[in-house]
Amino acid sequence: MAEENQNPTPEEATIVEAGAVSQLLTENGFSHESLERDHSGIEIIKVDADLLIPLCTALYAFGFNYLQCQGAYDLGPGKELVSFYHLLKVGDNVTDPEEVRVKVFLPRENPVVPSVYWIWKGADWQERESYDMYGIVYEGHPNLKRILMPEDWIGWPLRKDYVSPDFYELQDAY
Known part of the structure; x- marks a missing residue:
């Protein structure tokens, strides 16, 4: 019986097999990197x-042709912010689309990334929410302004290094 390598080297641990979409992008000259698949096995x-x-x-x-979800998250204080896009190929096989x-x-x-609004219109409010909560600027977005917080709010509430203000504004309920 062949002995398996139970302790891979750091180089072996970081090798990710390119999926079908990555191979297609590589064949057409698009620079990118394949990451480990998500918990559902999606590339x-x-x-x-x-x-x-x-x-x-x-x-596209x-x-x-379908932007299922656009969002963002923070890797931690002092670390990078991530803008993500969940894409689907919706066609004849709607019950099991490619993702x-x-x-x-x-x-x-200075988190700046181009807006994908002009490719998928569904990115409109999703990019605004990522801007509002994390401060990621989506260049080219037609109406990039706060969507959840008041326009004069200072800071980005979902960043892991965000410090909540010491006050709360009380408003009339009617």
Whole structure:
């Protein structure tokens, strides 16, 4: 019986097998990185912010015509912010559509990424929420302003280093 390597080297541990979407992007010259699949086994693609629009345009042309979800999260104080996109290829097989996830890792100090609103109109309010909660600026968005917090609110409430203000505004209930 062959002995399995129970202690992979760091190089072996970071190798991720490219999925079908990654292979398609590579064949067509789109720079990206394959990340480990998510808990559901769905392929994840990492792309630089400046290449997001060309890559997403290509994915749309390859049939990923539905933006299921756009959102963001914080990797922790002093670490990067992530803008993510869950894409589906909705066609004849609606019960089992092909899916892919796209992630853009952004610096905390100046998190700027192009808006995908012009590819998928459903990104409108989702990008506004990511802006409002994390401070990620979606360049080219037609109406990027706060959607949950008051316009004059200072800070980004879902960042892990956010400090809540010491006051609460009381308003009339009617």
